[in-house]
Ligand SMILES: Cc1cc2nc3c(=O)[nH]c(=O)nc-3n(C[C@H](O)[C@H](O)[C@H](O)COP(=O)(O)OP(=O)(O)OC[C@H]3O[C@@H](n4cnc5c(N)ncnc54)[C@H](O)[C@@H]3O)c2cc1C
Ligand code: SF4
Ligand code: FES
């Protein structure tokens with residue numbers, strides 16, 4: 001059996017209690033929601049947590065629905081609930097699409113909105129058993145000193161593999177946090193840092209309480225994912241697109257294109273948005289935007305799939321996502 | 330209410346929950362998963378351990394009415410919960426229609442995935458009495474089978490669904 005290390009389990013009922021438990025036990029404690037990311041990594045002895053603070057029973061984190069023209073999704077809402085929520089499906093279909101493409105139905109019922117946003121970065125040299133990692137003398141992200149993908153790299157380049165994070169950025173979402181010093185909100189865009197080890201701006205003791213998607217009136221969004229097995233796997237490419245225009249023949253007024261599973265953060269590609277803004281969404285502007293996304297993407301060899309194929313699929317996926325917006329109206 | 334914890338000395342917890350309709354109170358090592366408690370402490374070895382990392386579905390059980398991967402559920406989180414395993418599917422000597430049809434269709438070869446498949450299918454049929462082939466495929470997407478090629482499994486579920494609706 002692949003066993004968990006010893007831990008003590010806590011099930012606080014309020015945000016304040018959860019934060020207090022985390023502060024009390026410090027780095028030896030971790031928040032856990034669905035456990036579908038944390039527990040495998042504990043079994044691999046990547047994460048060592050003597051205390052698990054389960055946030056999935058906190059009522060305050062469990063509601064989801066329309067909010068000021070947009071959406072507010074509590075951190076402990078399951079991905080399945082979020083994906084089937086009527087308000088989510090109408091206000092921000094791309095979020096529902098992305099949530100529905102995570103893992104499997106059972107994992108989506110366990111996994112949560114907050115856990116998906118905080119998902120640890122992934123790498124073929126990292127998500128392995130202790131013995132496997134020991135065999136390569138570990139790597140910088142856990143127990144070792146150098147990066148096994150790029151030995152001269154000063155930082156870890158493990159990949160942001162969340163399906164919903166690119167959509168959060170594309171839709172201009174805000175992430176709400178609560179820590180010992182009180183509450184704060186950060187834009188999804190500044191929440192991710194682009195470093196495979198320190199991948200998010202959330203402080204150690206801060207609990208993610210909600211994802212807030214602003215008013216989406218007049219906006220359209222879509223998410224396209226490429227993965228090895230359509231039934232279960234993490235993305236090897238994810239592309240979220242978002243734009244606003246007056247009507248289907250009017251020029252695009254504002255746009256965002258965000259790549260997932262390429263960099264240590266979900267990465268916005270401004271050049272792709274620029275290729276769309278001020279132009280009609282047609283074959284030409286779509287091609288230019290897809291080319292811009294292709295040029296901006298620099299995948300490294302640490303997930304499934306050959307590098308050149310993954311890079312080409314960024315172009316293809318961006319095109320597919322934008323074509324979906326074109327045909328939606 | 331689930332998740333009230335009862336710590337009993339270092340390294341152990343007293344877990345009280347319901348398994349297949351019977352109340353159970355047992356002292357277990359606190360780091361154990363639900364899967365480990367079912368198999369090792371309660372002797373319910375019908376629930377299988379495959380990958381133990383969430384990747385195969387062999388350990389699927391029903392927790393408070395919804396399928397979960399028992400390999401990723403801390404047992405400590407199950408206080409007060411209702412758990413259903415494959416051992417609870419038959420009523421006395423009478424197999425559940427799904428079990429009957431799985432046997433009939435040859436939907437189990439090595440049988441390692443079968444208990445997880447049965448519980449995922451049972452859960453599906455509770456909310457959808459007449460699922461399409463596609464709905465079945467989607468509901469079982471996280472339950473991997475290395476032997477059958479899935480067709481017999483889908484057929485068995487369709488036949489069981491028909492029987493349970495009284496259509497045959
Ligand atoms: C077989 C398999 C396939 C998968 N496929 C995908 C996939 O295709 N796409 C994808 O995106 N993910 C995938 N996952 C990963 C995971 O299941 C999901 O990302 C899920 O949404 C994680 O949520 P969780 O609640 O289970 O997180 P947990 O495991 O509970 O937590 C994940 C991390 O976030 C922290 N955390 C959780 N909640 C909070 C909070 N409220 N505040 C602060 N920190 C918090 C935890 O401390 C931990 O570090 C897969 C997992 C498996 C096992
Ligand atoms: S990118 Fe390098 S340092 Fe980061 S997990 Fe992979 S091998 Fe380790
Ligand atoms: S043993 Fe739990 S999913 Fe494989």
Ligand code: FES
Pocket residue numbers: 436437438439440441442443473474475476477
């Ligand atoms: S019957 Fe062998 S894995 Fe399914």
